[in-house]
Amino acid sequence: MTHRMTFRGVPVPAEPGQSVAAALIAAGIPAWRTTRRGGRPRGVFCGIGICFDCLITVDGVPDQRACLVAAADGMRLGDDGAGLDGTATGAGHDAARDREDSDAAHD
Amino acid sequence: MPHTTDVVVVGAGPAGLAAAVTAAEAGLGVALVDTAAQPGGQYWRHYDPAHARPGDHVGHHGWRVFTGLRDRLDALRADGRVRHLPGRQVWLVTREPEGTFTLRTTATVTAAPEGQPDDAERTLSARALVLCPGGYDRQLPVPGWDLPGVLTAGGVQALLKGHRTPAGRRAVVAGTGPFLLPVATGLARAGVTVAAVVEANGTLGWLRDPVGATSAPGKGIEALGYAALMARHRVPYRTRTVVREVLGADRVEAVRVARVDRDGRPTGPEEEIAADLVAFGWGFTPSLELPLMLGVDTAVDTDGSLVVTVDDVQRSSVEGVYVAGEATGVGGAALAVHEGRLAALALAAARGRPADPATIRRLARAVRRGRRFATAMHRTYPVPAAWPEWLSEPTLVCRCEEVSYGDLRRAHDDLGAEDARTLKMLARPGMGWCQGRVCGFATAGIAACLRGRGSTPEDLRPLATRSLAVPVPLGELAALTEDTTPVGATDTTLEEGGPNGE
Numbered sequence: 001m002t003h004r005m006t007f008r009g010v011p012v013p014a015e016p017g018q019s020v021a022a023a024l025i026a027a028g029i030p031a032w033r034t035t036r037r038g039g040r041p042r043g044v045f046c047g048i049g050i051c052f053d054c055l056i057t058v059d060g061v062p063d064q065r066a067c068l069v070a071a072a073d074g075m076r077l078g079d080d081g082a083g084l085d086g087t088a089t090g091a092g093h094d095a096a097r098d099r100e101d102s103d104a105a106h107d
Numbered sequence: 108m109p110h111t112t113d114v115v116v117v118g119a120g121p122a123g124l125a126a127a128v129t130a131a132e133a134g135l136g137v138a139l140v141d142t143a144a145q146p147g148g149q150y151w152r153h154y155d156p157a158h159a160r161p162g163d164h165v166g167h168h169g170w171r172v173f174t175g176l177r178d179r180l181d182a183l184r185a186d187g188r189v190r191h192l193p194g195r196q197v198w199l200v201t202r203e204p205e206g207t208f209t210l211r212t213t214a215t216v217t218a219a220p221e222g223q224p225d226d227a228e229r230t231l232s233a234r235a236l237v238l239c240p241g242g243y244d245r246q247l248p249v250p251g252w253d254l255p256g257v258l259t260a261g262g263v264q265a266l267l268k269g270h271r272t273p274a275g276r277r278a279v280v281a282g283t284g285p286f287l288l289p290v291a292t293g294l295a296r297a298g299v300t301v302a303a304v305v306e307a308n309g310t311l312g313w314l315r316d317p318v319g320a321t322s323a324p325g326k327g328i329e330a331l332g333y334a335a336l337m338a339r340h341r342v343p344y345r346t347r348t349v350v351r352e353v354l355g356a357d358r359v360e361a362v363r364v365a366r367v368d369r370d371g372r373p374t375g376p377e378e379e380i381a382a383d384l385v386a387f388g389w390g391f392t393p394s395l396e397l398p399l400m401l402g403v404d405t406a407v408d409t410d411g412s413l414v415v416t417v418d419d420v421q422r423s424s425v426e427g428v429y430v431a432g433e434a435t436g437v438g439g440a441a442l443a444v445h446e447g448r449l450a451a452l453a454l455a456a457a458r459g460r461p462a463d464p465a466t467i468r469r470l471a472r473a474v475r476r477g478r479r480f481a482t483a484m485h486r487t488y489p490v491p492a493a494w495p496e497w498l499s500e501p502t503l504v505c506r507c508e509e510v511s512y513g514d515l516r517r518a519h520d521d522l523g524a525e526d527a528r529t530l531k532m533l534a535r536p537g538m539g540w541c542q543g544r545v546c547g548f549a550t551a552g553i554a555a556c557l558r559g560r561g562s563t564p565e566d567l568r569p570l571a572t573r574s575l576a577v578p579v580p581l582g583e584l585a586a587l588t589e590d591t592t593p594v595g596a597t598d599t600t601l602e603e604g605g606p607n608g609e
Contacts, residue, residue: 015271017155022270030358031255037509041357043255044274045506045545047262048149049142049215050243052540052578053506061217067262068216070144070155 005075007032014071021047021054021066024077032056032066032078111207112136112190114454115233117197117397120148121169121440122432123239124176125447130237131188132179133455133462138190138231139180140197142215146177148241149261150440152269166293167268168329169440176444192228198576198583200236200400206427208233208401211587213579229586235427235458236401237450238415239443240394242433245412247282247389247494248512248549250502251353260290260388273297275384279362281305281350282388284488288333290386295340302380303343305350305364307371308488350385351377351497359385371491389490392548393433396576401425405564408436410485411548413567419471420453421446429454437485442477445470495556504553505546507539512553519557527554528569536570540578543570 003014007029014023021044024032031041033055045053047067054066059076066077116127119141127139147153151173154163164170183189192212199211210231244259251257258266258274260282266272277300280291291304337344347367354361362382366375390410398415399405404424408414414437415423415430423430431446449470456462498504500513518524518534527550530536536550537543543550547570555562 015158017158018270018272022266022272025266025274026272035509040253040509041255042253044258044262044266046243046259047265048243048259050541050544051259051506055540064216067265070216 003071003073003075005071005073005077007077008079012077016071018071019067020056020058020064020069020071020075020077023071024066109227109230109232111232111234112138113233113458114138114235114237114451115140115208115210115231116237116239117141117210118148118239118241118432119143119146119191119193120239120241120432120443121150121173122241122443122447122450123148123237124173124180125444126237126239126429126431126451127189127447128176128179128183129448129451130455131183133452134460135451135455135458137183137188138192138233140192140195140210140212140231142194142196144194144215146180146191146193147173149243149265150443152265154269154271163268163271166289166296168289172440172444192231195228196577197397198579199587200397200576202401202425202427206234208236208427210236211583213577213583217580229583235429235454237421237429237431237447237454238397238423238434239430239432239447240397240434242391242393242437243544244387245389245392245490245548246387246545247490247497248502248504248546249350249352249387249497250499251355251359252385252387253503253506254353254355254359255357256355256359256383257353257385257387260286260386263384263386264290264293267293267297271297273299273384274386275299275359275382277302277382278384278386279303279305279350279364279380279382280386280388281362281364282390283307283490284388284390285330285333285484286388286391287386288330288337290388291342292333292336292340294384294386295336295342299384301340301342302382303345303364304337305348305362306344306346307349307367307491309346349491349497350387353385354379359383367491369491371493372496390485390488391433391437392544393435393437394544395434395571396542396573398423398428398430398434399568399572400576401428403428403430405568407562407564407567408485409482410437411490411552411562412437413564413571419474420467421450421474422453436478436481438477438481442474442481445473445477449474490552495553498553504549505536505539505543507541507545508535508537510534510536510546515550515553516557519554524554525558527551527566530554531569542573542578547571 005012012027031043042053045051049068055063056066058064113135115138131137195212197210244261280287291301350362352363363377365373365377404416406416421429429450431450432443452462498512502512514534524530524533551562551566
């Protein structure tokens, strides 16, 4: 059965056993945070938990490595602004950019 | 204090699995800690077995070696002879005055509610260690390498093998070394168009290398298999070529490649190749944070990596600390399995357990042979000497702290940073989340290049030394001073980003 997650309100499906990063990439979302200084989009780079480029807020817990977190049904990804490294601001994905308001209640 | 076990094996890849199983079968009490949820390491990374499909293991080399080791591990776990702690990473290891070792671990993934923290898993104590921390893709900065859609070759492979996810539709696989081939063929098999494999060095000349041929004949057959697959999928293989720049606005759109000479200096016009995925690999960097915490002796290997020096039975310079696999020199999975077994048997013998001396001698010979082959490979696929010349002023070197090549050059020219350590202090490369894992090799190389000399262990060590092996929740640090405090009681979720202030 396919898991149903959301990235800033946008539905993201995932196969059981996939990581959050894999599900985002498969959904056509290559980036989900921006850098602190340059405001540049970042997604997955090393894919094995070394580089911390793929940090994301998962169910309100900030700064999780998307490449290591297993996808789960109902997961809310990329919400809120608690992350140290700019997980709150737009991450270069047009569909996601306008939908941040809808997640504001989540804490 | 926790129960003191005979040996803690860190890492459940080829070396660690072999070491844990061998040590336990020789009668030693073993705990096996691994960051991943599944054993196998990066080499035998596979889809979650709970959701496995037939065909998941196509293209996996030595899969039967893995399943053999895994079955033995399962049996030993069932007998209570191996305590397996998956999904936990060691962030601090210390040697106590009485000669035992204390290891602090934390959950790899903290997003899932951990419930009551299990103190028995948080602190481990051992009379000996076999450290098998493995390694990861070595990276060289190039303009545009921070664009989404640029991944490490190993990351692309991990997404494919571990998550059945091709990371793009049209790929360029670039860098150097034989590992580019399984990545390219894996992508092609998954339906991705591989626009080119871009190899900085010459052809598969090592097939004709007499050392390579006699040391590891199986490797030649493996390479011929990849050559056939490349031909079948019509993957263009460009040698003596490098990616000069990755192009794109918010994500990868193309790469610009150029032919280069032996040192990596461009010799011809540049050419653009459209792609939405770029996989970079320049060989591998061993993970040395845990061995370095214990103060082991190190050296620079043929491939330019900082490695742990070990004797003929995998003993490091620190009493009771054995090291096996990539941390002693990048050499691949087959060699790592030999080293893991050798370390375990040597330890068993030292502890008066039955260990056949003939087997130990045979394994030591296999390790020497494997090392000769690895050295031949390193010489065939070097990082081109002139690679720093590919950088432009705005090229990011440190992705975490967004430190550019220009920043490093100014720290050298204007502030007098004459070595990697000073560069790190003044310009902050390697001070971010990844603690220099990604940019350490490059920063050391740039430091040396700015001084017009080659890299030394003194350049590499400050970028490989970490006061904590991984960023950990602050609560874990607080708990160090008062072991009885339940760490989960703290409500902070802040993490220490760059804890390795010099």
